[in-house]
Amino acid sequence: METNTEIKRKRIFSGVQPSGVLTIGNYLGAIKNWVTLQDDYECIYCVVDMHAITVRQTPADLRRRTLEGLALYIACGIDPQKSTMFVQSHVPAHAELSWVLSCNTMFGELSRMTQFKDKSQKHADNINAGLFTYPVLMAADILLYQTDVVPVGIDQKQHIEIARDIAERFNGVYGDTFVIPEPYISKTGMKITSLTDPTKKMSKSDPNPNSYIQIIETRDETIKKVKRAVTDSGSEVKFEEGKDGICNLMNIYSAFTGKSYDDIEKEFEGKGYGDFKLAVGETCADKLQPVRDEFARLSADKAYLEGIMKEGADRAAYLARKTLSKVYRKVGFYAKPQ
Numbered sequence: 001m002e003t004n005t006e007i008k009r010k011r012i013f014s015g016v017q018p019s020g021v022l023t024i025g026n027y028l029g030a031i032k033n034w035v036t037l038q039d040d041y042e043c044i045y046c047v048v049d050m051h052a053i054t055v056r057q058t059p060a061d062l063r064r065r066t067l068e069g070l071a072l073y074i075a076c077g078i079d080p081q082k083s084t085m086f087v088q089s090h091v092p093a094h095a096e097l098s099w100v101l102s103c104n105t106m107f108g109e110l111s112r113m114t115q116f117k118d119k120s121q122k123h124a125d126n127i128n129a130g131l132f133t134y135p136v137l138m139a140a141d142i143l144l145y146q147t148d149v150v151p152v153g154i155d156q157k158q159h160i161e162i163a164r165d166i167a168e169r170f171n172g173v174y175g176d177t178f179v180i181p182e183p184y185i186s187k188t189g190m191k192i193t194s195l196t197d198p199t200k201k202m203s204k205s206d207p208n209p210n211s212y213i214q215i216i217e218t219r220d221e222t223i224k225k226v227k228r229a230v231t232d233s234g235s236e237v238k239f240e241e242g243k244d245g246i247c248n249l250m251n252i253y254s255a256f257t258g259k260s261y262d263d264i265e266k267e268f269e270g271k272g273y274g275d276f277k278l279a280v281g282e283t284c285a286d287k288l289q290p291v292r293d294e295f296a297r298l299s300a301d302k303a304y305l306e307g308i309m310k311e312g313a314d315r316a317a318y319l320a321r322k323t324l325s326k327v328y329r330k331v332g333f334y335a336k337p338q
């Protein structure tokens, strides 16, 4: 008799929108964890282009950034041999499940989502229905793959909670269908703030390019942006309330070097903000250099990237179809005669 000694690994799903070039916020808050997790989990990483169009995008830019997003995942260390990577719009089951889930999601609970409130304020001229139902599509992304764990930055916690609520409600009405997903939020890097307004999240779609550090930009740009980062009028490098700008830079430095806040305070004792900012800028640029080099190499090989994209979509579509068929059966859709 054959014995199966392999323990089934838990599944991970996560994604980033190709709504801009990825920033160190995306890297430290999400992708760096994705890389670590791929040895212990079965990982599926998605470029969520359907989410990106909840905000107006220039079509040519969206197309280019989608391929760039995939290249960046690989350049950051996601290994196509270990993890599945694909583009959301290549797997129609996401939109299909999203519809069924939207019929099991309450208007009231969507109205409470803080991201919807923020984005409606930012894009007051385009408060579209997709922006409102964004969390339903995200729940579909997660639930389609029977995901156990979702690694994200802290800003996405509320979205994971609603995905759990939707899954529990559906399971309650129709019987066990979905695995209930858990968020995975790492302590350092969970919220990197804007360099120009350290009370706000760093965001790749911020109109001011000085507010973010892109994973791929030049060393000089990175150093210059950190030098110009908004800090308070003090001079001591200390992690304390009221020093949002310095705390953010300490957080970034800590995430890249693994040093504790205490270590950092000691390292810069008696030195000013200038020395500290230079160290943060240089460290960011140095740590990201291998990613930048790998990205440049990969970008020259579109055929390779498209191969990964296609293989990923085929595998994702296979897994997604299984869940979707189950859902269709449970809700009472008549099976298409073969």
Ligand code: ATP
Residues within 6 Å of the ligand: 015, 016, 017, 018, 019, 020, 023, 025, 026, 027, 028, 029, 030, 151, 152, 153, 154, 155, 156, 189, 190, 191, 192, 193, 201, 202, 203, 204, 205, 206
């Ligand atoms: P947009 O500007 O289009 O809203 P974004 O830069 O905020 O995008 P998302 O695509 O919404 O990025 O997020 C992708 C992942 O990166 C999520 O897991 C999110 O939590 C994480 N993330 C985004 N920004 C930050 C940040 N500033 N700090 C930590 N994590 C972040």
Ligand code: LTN
Residues within 6 Å of the ligand: 013, 014, 015, 016, 017, 048, 051, 137, 138, 141, 142, 150, 151, 152, 156, 159
């Ligand atoms: N809403 C997420 C992106 C996203 C996502 C997902 C993350 C879409 N679908 C599924 C994890 C799992 C954001 O970061 N803005």
